[in-house]
Amino acid sequence: MPALTRSRIVAAAIDLIEREGADAISMRRIAAELGVGVMSLYNHVPNKAALLDAVAETVLSEITFTDDPSAEWTERVRIQARAFRQIAHHYPRSTMVVVSRQLNSPAGLFPVERALTTLREAGFDGEEAVQILRTFIAYIIGSLLREVGVTPTFAPVHQADVQLPQVDTSLFPEVGTLAPLLGVCDHEKAFEFGLDMLIRAIAVQLQESKEGSARG
Amino acid sequence: MPALTRSRIVAAAIDLIEREGADAISMRRIAAELGVGVMSLYNHVPNKAALLDAVAETVLSEITFTDDPSAEWTERVRIQARAFRQIAHHYPRSTMVVVSRQLNSPAGLFPVERALTTLREAGFDGEEAVQILRTFIAYIIGSLLREVGVTPTFAPVHQADVQLPQVDTSLFPEVGTLAPLLGVCDHEKAFEFGLDMLIRAIAVQLQESKEGSARG
DNA sequence: AGAGTGACACGTACGCTGTACGTACGTCAA
DNA sequence: TTGACGTACGTACAGCGTACGTGTCACTCT
Numbered sequence: 001m002p003a004l005t006r007s008r009i010v011a012a013a014i015d016l017i018e019r020e021g022a023d024a025i026s027m028r029r030i031a032a033e034l035g036v037g038v039m040s041l042y043n044h045v046p047n048k049a050a051l052l053d054a055v056a057e058t059v060l061s062e063i064t065f066t067d068d069p070s071a072e073w074t075e076r077v078r079i080q081a082r083a084f085r086q087i088a089h090h091y092p093r094s095t096m097v098v099v100s101r102q103l104n105s106p107a108g109l110f111p112v113e114r115a116l117t118t119l120r121e122a123g124f125d126g127e128e129a130v131q132i133l134r135t136f137i138a139y140i141i142g143s144l145l146r147e148v149g150v151t152p153t154f155a156p157v158h159q160a161d162v163q164l165p166q167v168d169t170s171l172f173p174e175v176g177t178l179a180p181l182l183g184v185c186d187h188e189k190a191f192e193f194g195l196d197m198l199i200r201a202i203a204v205q206l207q208e209s210k211e212g213s214a215r216g
Numbered sequence: 217m218p219a220l221t222r223s224r225i226v227a228a229a230i231d232l233i234e235r236e237g238a239d240a241i242s243m244r245r246i247a248a249e250l251g252v253g254v255m256s257l258y259n260h261v262p263n264k265a266a267l268l269d270a271v272a273e274t275v276l277s278e279i280t281f282t283d284d285p286s287a288e289w290t291e292r293v294r295i296q297a298r299a300f301r302q303i304a305h306h307y308p309r310s311t312m313v314v315v316s317r318q319l320n321s322p323a324g325l326f327p328v329e330r331a332l333t334t335l336r337e338a339g340f341d342g343e344e345a346v347q348i349l350r351t352f353i354a355y356i357i358g359s360l361l362r363e364v365g366v367t368p369t370f371a372p373v374h375q376a377d378v379q380l381p382q383v384d385t386s387l388f389p390e391v392g393t394l395a396p397l398l399g400v401c402d403h404e405k406a407f408e409f410g411l412d413m414l415i416r417a418i419a420v421q422l423q424e425s426k427e428g429s430a431r432g
Numbered sequence: 433a434g435a436g437t438g439a440c441a442c443g444t445a446c447g448c449t450g451t452a453c454g455t456a457c458g459t460c461a462a
Numbered sequence: 463t464t465g466a467c468g469t470a471c472g473t474a475c476a477g478c479g480t481a482c483g484t485g486t487c488a489c490t491c492t
Contacts, residue, residue, distance in 0.1 A: 004470080026449060037471040039451080044469095048450065099361065100316070109388055112398075116390035129390075130397045134362070135410035141361055142354030145315065172325055174332035174345075181346045182328075194351035201417035220441080242478060253442040255480080260440095264479065 004036055006044040010054045017055070017094045027051075053105075056098045059091050061107035065114055073122035074199050077136070080115055081195050084140050088147045088187075095148040099141050123206055132202055139194055147187045220252055222260040226270045233271070233310045243267075269321075272314045275307050277323035281330055289338035290415050293352070296331055297411050300356045304363045304403075311364040315357045339422055348418055355410055363403045 002008065012033045016025050027048060031038040045051045063086055067079035088095050112133065119129035169176030218224065228249045232241050243264055247254040261267045279302055283295035304311050328349065335345035385392030 027451080028449075039453095039472080040470045042451075096316075100312075106387075109383060109391055113388045113391050116394060120390060126394050127397060130394055131406060131409045132413075134401070134406050135355070135413055138358030138362060138410060139351070139355045140358065142356065142358035145357055145361075146350070146354060167325060171322070172329045174336060175325055175329050178332060178342050178346055181343060185350070190347065190350050193347045194354060197348075197351055197414060197417040197421070200420065201413040204416065204420065205413070243480080244478075255443080255482095256441045258480070 004034065004040055004044065006054070007058075008034065009041055009044055009051065010058050013051060013055050014058065014091065014094055017097065018091060021093050022097055052097055053101055055094060056101050057105050057107045059087060059094050059098050061110075062090070063087060063111070065111070067118075073118055074203055076118045077115075077199055077202075078195060080111070080118065081136060081140055082191075084111070085144065085147075085191055088144050092148050095144050099144055123210065124202075128205075128209070136198060139198060143187075143191050143194065146185070147191075220250065220256055220260065222270070223274075224250065225257055225260055225267065226274050229267060229271050230274065230307065230310055233313065234307060237309050238313055268313055269317055271310060272317050273321050273323040275303060275310050275314050277326075278306070279303060279327070281327070283334075289334055290419055292334045293331075293415055293418075294411060296327070296334065297352060297356055298407075300327070301360065301363075301407055304360050308364050311360050315360055339426065340418075344421075344425070352414060355414060359403075359407050359410065362401070363407075 009030065012030050013025055016029060016033055027041055028038050030051075031041055041051075045054070063083050065080055065083050067076040067083075069076070071079075087098060091098075115133050115136070116129050119132055120126070124132065167175050167179065175182065225246065228246050229241055232246060232249055243257055244254050246267075247257055257267075261270065279299050281296055281299050283292040283299075285292070287295075303314060307314075331349050331352070332345050335348055336342070340348065383391050383395065391398065
């Protein structure tokens with residue numbers, strides 16, 4: 001049995017979350033998983049909150065950015081955004097943990113640096129870059145939150161198509177009409193749709209900004 | 217002492233969350249707040265999860281839409297989105313509860329109906345309307361999540377400006393340069409920035425869609 | 433009037449949680 | 463050899479959600 005280690009503890013936590021859901025993890029369960037006493041964990045982790053922070057950081061640090069720095073900036077932004085969405089695929093049950101605690105660790109800073117660099121190289125000034133980044137982050141987090149089902153952390157991750165209970169079509173005519181569309185969601189398609197919208201919007205903004213400064 | 221009631225319980229829960237944070241609520245605390253025994257609550261609420269659902273639904277049902285149905289659709293969308301953001305102002309500590317459980321209750325359906333109607337009237341077909349709505353919801357939820365601080369539910373809601381610890385500027389040059397901008401966030405400005413982007417994007421899309429069908 | 437019924441408040445109890453504290457054992461320095 | 467230190471662990475405590483049983487009403491039906 002290898003030595004008890006912070007990273008082994010974090011790994012066990014992630015494993016447990018993925019297998020049984022975020023609600024299932026407790027210090028006792030993790031300890032049992034590792035075959036050690038509960039209190040031994042506290043030699044490596046100050047408390048449960050810090051452990052969850054470490055989980056979030058670890059998950060976040062495993063996303064890999066594959067965007068080619070020489071590619072068109074619109075494409076780079078798209079690929080960086082997709083990289084975040086990979087979290088929802090690799091660690092679906094842990095995603096909720098990640099999005100519900102904001103990190104200021106290097107693992108959280110690295111993607112920020114990469115995104116800002118891309119935007120600055122595209123021609124945005126610092127303030128624009130920060131605003132745009134924040135907009136994308138909000139969109140990505142909101143999308144992930146929808147994608148991971150969110151509500152019952154213990155429920156099966158891919159509920160096929162939970163039909164919403166029959167709606168009162170006189171009260172909600174549009175919802176009634178569009179129920180078939182609302183009932184199911186191709187998460188990839190939905191993500192790409194919004195991503196396209198955002199990228200086209202900032203492309204337009206960059207164009208206007210350039211014309212403005214060229215004219216001025 | 218008025219009769220113990222589901223709505224009184226929910227109100228007490230919201231009150232407690234706003235005063236002491238979402239982590240502070242327990243069935244025992246709520247019961248104590250109401251001056252009743254713990255188990256009395258279970259005569260009106262099946263369990264804690266259902267109570268939190270009711271909290272979310274109640275908070276959600278209190279948002280008021282003030283958009284004029286005869287106004288320009290872009291303006292209506294903007295005002296509807298802002299209405300959601302009001303949640304973060306009226307119930308900052310409860311916001312996390314709202315966004316972390318998806319409802320299919322009437323309270324959750326009403327804003328959906330209103331949004332879909334607006335988009336349909338603007339000229340989008342059903343599928344476009346649903347996709348656009350989902351994009352906006354993702355953005356709004358992500359924004360609210362950032363705004364309510366998210367991490368420590370018990371922390372003061374408006375932490376002035378938590379300076380990120382000094383970053384290694386050689387590893388993160390952009391982050392270092394833009395630290396003053398990253399360190400503080402005018403949530404309203406940030407929200408409006410992204411909202412503008414999204415609205416302009418769908419306006420362009422509508423234009424293209426119209427031209428396409430006119431030409432075809 | 434008396435009996436029956438259902439709704440509701442409540443106490444007790446069980447199995448769970450995070451973690452403070454004390455202890456025991458290993459390895460290394462002096 | 464002695465001491466210090468890091469680590470593993472058992473025990474214990476306060477708190478949690480809630481299953482279950484009991485007592486007390488208000489009401490209805492005979």
